[in-house]
Amino acid sequence: MEEENKAKRGRPKGSKSESVVVEVMPAACPKCGSTARGVYTGTNRHFFTSGIHDGVEYTSITWRRCQCAKCGQTRIEKTYNVA
């Protein structure tokens, strides 16, 4: 009896998965690294400009000023808005 079942194992071809890994970075305090923040205050600008950020096309950018809930450091959070 001959063995003809060799090399017939493994993953079936053509099972393509289209998963994409994306990294969502929460805005963190540049000073203490905390992601906790207070309310957005003052500046809230919205720019209608388009471009590519991290491989994703955006149509506008929002700038919001807020304060770190931990150390009080003020920071501006830049949000890329995708259509």
Ligand SMILES: [Zn+2]
């Ligand atoms: Zn902080």
